[in-house]
Amino acid sequence: MPESYGAAEAVEDHIRTFVLSKSVRVAEFFKDFDSLRSGFVTRGQFRRCLDQGFNLDLQEDVQAALIAKYETRKDGADLVNYQRFADVIERTFQPDKLQERPETQIIQAPEILGTSRTIRPLSPASQSRITGMIQHIAPYYKYHEITIRSSYEDFDKHNKGIITEPQFFRSFPYPPGINEEDVKLLAKRYRDPSKEGICNYLNFHNDVEKAKEGMVEKLFEGKPPATYNIPKEIEADGELNQIFSKIQVAIHRFGIRTPEFFRDHDKLRSYIITENQFKCGLLLCVGNKVSLTRDEVQKLVDYYKRPDGRVHYKEFCDLMENAFNDPNLEKKPTTEVYRPRRGELSRTLNTLSSPNEEDRLSIILDRLSTDVKKRRLMMIQYFQDYDRSKAYTRNMTKIQFGRMLHFLTLNVGKEDFEILCRKFEDPSTKDTINYPAFVQAVDKEYIGFTTDKSGDKAKKRPRTPTADKPIDSSKVNVAELVARIRHHILTSRIRVCEYFHDFDPLRERSIPRSKFRMGLSAMGLSALGQFNMTEAQFKALSETYADPANSDAVLWQNFEKDIETVFTQVVPNLEKTPTNSVVATEQFLLDKPGTIDWSTAPSEVCMTVDEAMNRMRERVEQRRVLLKPCFEDFDNHNMGIVTKSQFRQCLFYLGLNASEEEMLMLEAKYTNVMGFNYIKFLEDLQPKAQQELKYVQRLKELDLVNNRKVSLEKNPLKDADSVMEKVKTKVIKERMRVHEFMRNYDKLRTGRMLKENFRRALDNAGLGLQPSEVEILINAFESPRDASFVEYLAFSDHVESIFTLKNLEKDPLITPEQFKPAVQVEKNILTGAEENILKNTVEKLAQKVNKGRVQLYPLFEDYDRVHNGTVSRSQFRRVLSELELAPLVNEVELDVLWKKFEITIGGKFDVDYCSFCDLIYKKAKIELFRP
The missing domain is CATH 1.10.238.10 (EF-hand)
Known part of the structure; x- marks a missing residue:
């Protein structure tokens, strides 16, 4: 049995590590099988939860040992107490062991992911070096708000906390003083012992976060934590510390949020404002709470002023906001924060004008204290009855103070009452009494207004750590380095700006050197890329493109301009001049380093x-x-x-x-x-014969093929008047506005447009014009100022005249005539002999129709299925036969009728029977639509 319990405890440790790393509750896996929340499940349900919830592949004896440990006889069945199992896994405090300290009963996982550190032992020198690196980078990451997890979580798609070694190198946030060798040592330190080439970055993140919290002593054999990285080089003197303490007390007492008074002046959230804006925000923040002189305000301004004359207000706000607490305290519940002495933040008592009054006050308080003690009075409750209007302000008026003394029969004379009022009145308002201080002075059992004599030591302002390892970059040939980078950019087809503009959100053309190094590493200029850039080369490159206004920043756009000359050869705005010729990019290609000339x-x-x-x-x-x-x-x-x-x-x-x-x-x-x-x-x-480029030859062949144009037009119009007549007829039939199809091509409303756009607009309008007809319109309305443009406004006005005249409001007496499209039958021209034959034929047919009152339209409409008013020639002959009119017409007369009433629709020649019927009815003197 002891061996089985040992196996069960090993499984519990594994589950505890899994639960702590995933932040899940054990009981949640079992509640689906326990509808009554009894805390018990069957053996099969317990096994299923272990398999599905914790990814455990346990042997039968281990499962039996774990079940035997928590199995209980209940209601005549053997059930497993999963609630007790969950308490054992998640327990942090055992109430039945009060003789032990609670923190000693907390069960910690060996690592944040349950993995052990590398089993390869490091030498004492390497361990000491890693300790120094953690102490060095922790304050830098804390000040710049850099977290290791956010730097690597893009590579960890499944949130397992592990990445490959190349990924560890690629996105490592380089602080000052850390080189490639240091990163390799860190990768060796956090290498996963069970997986080759895998690094546990979450353990590294955990160590850095603990170092930020001042827990480096526990992790790295008692070495003190590094200082917080605030870029301040001068220490505050005694007078400045007094000003800080005075403002901190006021901010704590009145609950003031200092950043709210400076944020409106900082539109870009750069935490830097002008000197006048800092003064205005400071006086608006605590001007009515703390009496600050001009010299004190100026002293604060000088302390936070930068070399350019502006003030870094965020440091002041951080100091004020965290005066009596630490930031992110919800993540560090066991941290001991700085506590002010009891009563230190309360209102102080006034000092009387003379020693005699002080002696008299002592006599009065002693007498009242003796009376209170003898009568065993609890005074504070009676005074609080006058302090319930809005909140307990710990104040009451002088009249209320006198009434309460009279109610408690603590009678004092008029002069003694005035001395009490002067001692316990509010120094700012002079009209209220601090009654808790008076109660404490006369009631020795009331301790709500005590003040401790000892206080915590003031925290010193930390300094910025600096890199301690000098790098010699004098032997680096910057021109050769830039040429190597150009070769890498050209062969990899990389756009330089894509790797740096995310680090420059305000588009200042300047980024920190650490961000510059991260961008170069992402481009492949690192040990994991195609070109390994050393620390000396990076220093020389960053000094070459250093920002004159900030020595710790780099002008990355100047670097981009020099590198991308491999594509543009320093020709600005090349996209606007596509005809400019550039030099072949092959001249920027270099041989591999080490190649002999x-x-x-x-x-x-x-x-x-x-x-x-x-x-x-x-x-x-x-x-x-x-x-x-x-x-x-x-x-x-x-x-x-x-x-x-x-x-x-x-x-x-x-x-x-x-x-x-x-x-x-x-x-x-x-x-x-x-x-x-x-x-x-x-x-x-084995040199290969260079293939002949046939691109130019192919272009010439295509030009020859495209020049062979075959006209597919059918009966195009030859003059501008007939083309305009065709356009007007189309427009008036479909009731469209030509101007709507053309004005989008004239953004500036100049009244003209390019000829290509004019062709496109006519095509979109669907006017049915053939290419030669479009060319006739273009030549007719060509702009006299520029031969490549067309006066489309004049064209649209000419077309719109079929509806009304332009500027008609200026000539109200003019009567416009509406355009009537000509019937196609009227355009059919006959000779003189053909006109005589047509006249005789129509008269013969009209006499027959008049005599027999023949209805012409019904039979024609039977053949007109689409109701367009036309029939074919054979259908026309058939209708005449059915109407018994065919014997009156011979072949010559029938040809004349066809020629007169011929109409073209869709490229097909038909007969317009509507015009024919109207002409016959007119000659027969028969009125239509009349019985």
Whole structure:
């Protein structure tokens, strides 16, 4: 049984760690099975909750031991007491062990995620170095409000608290004085022992947060915590401390929120305002509560003034707001805060004018105290009855004070009453009495107005830690460094501004050096990227682009302008001048660091290398060997680099023999700091013929094809009047406004528009114009000022004249005539002989219709399914036959009728039977729509 209980306790420790790390309540997993909230579940339900809630894969004996520990016989069944199990897991205080201190009974998880630290022991020097780093970076992170968790949580999608080592390096917030070696040591310190290449950043975050709270002594073998990073170099003197204490007491007593009086002057929330604004906010804040002289106000201003003459009010507000408490106290419930002495913040008693009055006051108070003690009076309750109007202000009027003394039969003379009033009256108003102080003076059992004699020591203002390791950047070639960065930007196609503008929310063109380093690391200029920038190189680069107004900041836009010349070659506003030619970007490409300039090699060496290369080339061509796959087998990351030994191994495998001397020369020519560049070696060994660019030739062919234009127009109009007649007819039929389709292309309302936009507007209007007809309109309304524009306003006015005349309000006597579109039948022109034939034919048909009162329209309408007033020629002939009018018309006369009443609709030639019927009825003198 003891062994089983030991296994059960091990499982409890695992569950306790899981619960503390996830911040969940154990009982919540069991309540779904306990509807009556009895605190008991069955064995199967208990096992299911363990499996589903805590992700445990327990053996049968361990589960049996855990169930046996909490199993209870209840109501004739064996049930598991999950409530007692939850109390054991979550317990922080055992009420049955009062002889032990409560904090000793708290069960802590070994780590914030339940993982142990790395099992690889660090040397004392490394441990001491890590201790110093934590003490150094904690105040910096505290002042700048940087948290480790927020820096890495974007990589931790599942909120497990672990990330890879490259991710740990990539987003590490670099404070001053921390280099790459220090970060590598931190990664080694917080490496997960069970997972290779994984770092537990949440443990690192936990240690830094504890260091911020002053708990470094517990974590790092008793070393004191670092100071809070407030950028203040001078210490407050005694007079200034008195001013601070006086203002702090007033702010605490009256509950004043100091930032509210300065925030309106700080629109950008930079925590910096002018000197006059600071004075106005200070006097508005505590001017009527604390009597401050001009010299005291000026002393405060000088203490918080910056070199540019402005005042950093946030430091003053932080000192005032946290006078008697610590910030974020809800996250640190066990912190002991500074407490003022009892009665220190209350109103002080007045000092009488002469020692005789003080002696007389002592006699009066002793007499009253003896009387109160003899009669065992509880006085404070009687005085509080006069202090219930709005709140307990601890004041009452002099009249109420006299009435209360008379009610308690504590009779004093008039002169003695005046002495009591002068002693206990409010020094500011002079009309109220501080009755708690009087009650305490005469009632020794009342201690509500006591003042302690000893107080806490004043807290000193901390200083800013500075980096203690100097970095020599004198040997760095900045021009070569910038060229390397340009090469990296060009090959990776990176936009520099994307990595820095988030750090510059106010667009001041200046960011801190730490943010500048983070942006460079994100661009790949770090140990994890393609180009490892050292601390000396970063210092030289940041000094080159340093902000003249702030030595700790960098002008990142100047850096961006110099780097992105690889794309624009310093041509400003290149997007506005697309015809400007720029230099080829290939000139910014550099070889890998460590590559030898082969142009300076001796001629004997070059001849030896050329002979070896020619011999290998002939060997490859004869055997038709594929060289690249052999090298790619050793290049797992496809970087085009292999080691020297791998290069020799590949040559031996491919049968490309070379002497030791030739091998050394080849290695010298194609080796850089990363290794042997086999891509360049293969390009020289098997050069490929450069492919011919056929883009220009293809463009010429496309131009030839596009120039072959075939007109698809059918019967286009040839003059401007007929085109305008067509437009007017379309507009009056569909009741549209042409101006509505054109004015959007004229934002400035100049009355003209480009010819391309005019074509587009006519097409959107749906006027049905053919391209040649549109060109006729463009030529007719071409702008005399600019040949590329069209006077569309004149065109729209001319079209709108079919409805009314422009500026008609200036000529009220003019009678406008509405445009009537011509019937298409009227445009059909006949010869003189054809007119005579048409006249005779119509008269014959009219006599027949008049005589027989023939109805023409019904039969025509039967064939007009779409009701557009037209029928085909065959349908026209058929209707005449059905009406018995066909015998009166021969073929010649029928052709004349077709030619006269022909109409085109949709490219099809039909007969307008409405015009034909109207003409017959008119000749027959038959009125329509009349019986």
